[in-house]
Amino acid sequence: MEKTIIKPGTLLAPVPCVMVAAQGKSEALAKPNIITIAWAGQVNSQPPMLSISVQKIRHTYGQLLEAEGFSVNLAGQNLLPKMDLCGVKSGRDIDKFSECGLTTAYGSVLPDVPYIAESPLSLCCRTVSRQPLGSHDLFLAEIVEILADNSLLDADGALHLERAKLVSFAHGQYFALGDILGFFGYSVASPEVLARRMPEK
Amino acid sequence: MEKTIIKPGTLLAPVPCVMVAAQGKSEALAKPNIITIAWAGQVNSQPPMLSISVQKIRHTYGQLLEAEGFSVNLAGQNLLPKMDLCGVKSGRDIDKFSECGLTTAYGSVLPDVPYIAESPLSLCCRTVSRQPLGSHDLFLAEIVEILADNSLLDADGALHLERAKLVSFAHGQYFALGDILGFFGYSVASPEVLARRMPEK
Numbered sequence: 028m029e030k031t032i033i034k035p036g037t038l039l040a041p042v043p044c045v046m047v048a049a050q051g052k053s054e055a056l057a058k059p060n061i062i063t064i065a066w067a068g069q070v071n072s073q074p075p076m077l078s079i080s081v082q083k084i085r086h087t088y089g090q091l092l093e094a095e096g097f098s099v100n101l102a103g104q105n106l107l108p109k110m111d112l113c114g115v116k117s118g119r120d121i122d123k124f125s126e127c128g129l130t131t132a133y134g135s136v137l138p139d140v141p142y143i144a145e146s147p148l149s150l151c152c153r154t155v156s157r158q159p160l161g162s163h164d165l166f167l168a169e170i171v172e173i174l175a176d177n178s179l180l181d182a183d184g185a186l187h188l189e190r191a192k193l194v195s196f197a198h199g200q201y202f203a204l205g206d207i208l209g210f211f212g213y214s215v216a217s218p219e220v221l222a223r224r225m226p227e228k
Numbered sequence: 229m230e231k232t233i234i235k236p237g238t239l240l241a242p243v244p245c246v247m248v249a250a251q252g253k254s255e256a257l258a259k260p261n262i263i264t265i266a267w268a269g270q271v272n273s274q275p276p277m278l279s280i281s282v283q284k285i286r287h288t289y290g291q292l293l294e295a296e297g298f299s300v301n302l303a304g305q306n307l308l309p310k311m312d313l314c315g316v317k318s319g320r321d322i323d324k325f326s327e328c329g330l331t332t333a334y335g336s337v338l339p340d341v342p343y344i345a346e347s348p349l350s351l352c353c354r355t356v357s358r359q360p361l362g363s364h365d366l367f368l369a370e371i372v373e374i375l376a377d378n379s380l381l382d383a384d385g386a387l388h389l390e391r392a393k394l395v396s397f398a399h400g401q402y403f404a405l406g407d408i409l410g411f412f413g414y415s416v417a418s419p420e421v422l423a424r425r426m427p428e429k
Contacts, residue, residue, distance in 0.1 A: 033375075035373060039246070039351065040349075043240055043241065068279055072362075104409060114413070161273075161275055167361070194409060195405055209402045
């Protein structure tokens with residue numbers, strides 16, 4: 028447990044890696060666009076809320092200022108090359124939906140907020156607030172509609188998010204989610220619950 | 229791409245799973261304590277800032293109100309049983325440091341903020357603001373000191389966070405981080421850079 032003090036930096040890890048879709052209202056910003064974001068987090072349970080942080084220089088930033096909200100689209104490994112591209116290219120220069128062969132779709136609660144049809148799980152969010160923090164502005168938003176790909180649902184309608192093969196991000200690298208190590212509360216669960224929920228252990 | 233609308237909930241995933249350590253100033257809250265948190269996120273790069281969300285009912289909440297800050301301690305798979313326990317037990321009932329056999333340590337920038345010596349990477353944070361959102365309060369904090377276990381550093385002092393075997397959280401389950409799938413920007417990298425950074429591909 029010998030320690031070295033290293034320079035303060037953005038080393039919270041692992042963090043989500045998601046594709047945020049948005050469109051503005053003015054002509055210059057109306058085209059649906061995608062930005063890849065790792066500075067995102069769940070911030071509240073009731074109501075369900077999340078945060079994303081976006082730099083002012085990004086094309087999406089202006090769209091977020093005009094829009095009622097945005098969608099957070101989770102991405103599996105199969106979408107990773109497109110997700111990476113959407114993090115390094117600008118919507119000022121290319122149409123990321125068409126460039127990546129992705130499909131714009133719209134939910135019913137926020138009919139002007141695009142989501143990505145190819146995403147396994149899309150969280151449509153209504154923006155609640157915006158706070159400048161320095162390099163980034165923090166957008167807080169309420170999750171008002173969730174669209175799940177049917178392949179993630181079993182016959183009883185239960186969600187199996189592990190089927191999405193989500194990608195995690197840590198210190199500049201993308202990681203696959205590997206083995207399930209346990210469920211919340213497993214350390215104090217009864218033998219009966221453990222046998223039911225973690226039969227392999 | 230057939231979709232089903234599911235109930236809005238906290239389905240951003242994968243999210244971090246970290247052990248937050250704090251202590252208050254009053255006698256009742258002075259004992260160092262740990263809370264496990266998945267509602268955490270990176271929110272800013274310059275200065276480096278993160279967020280954690282905590283329910284008012286939690287013992288740690290009162291400590292955070294009194295303290296100058298807190299530490300965010302990343303956890304590898306070897307710490308998972310302890311991390312899970314710190315998420316379901318209350319510091320009102322048990323001393324989580326002693327119960328889990330964990331060691332309190334202190335940095336130099338925030339000498340009254342405890343961190344967990346067994347954590348591979350501890351981010352010591354100064355609280356900047358607190359916002360009630362509903363079920364949770366959102367704490368924004370600046371990362372002011374980072375303590376890395378020497379085992380994560382190579383001879384040149386470069387950080388190898390993949391050695392920490394970090395744990396991710398998604399929809400109530402803990403996941404191991406698996407294979408490295410790429411680095412930020414790999415989709416547009418030159419063949420030379422790809423050969424250097426992803427020689428196995």
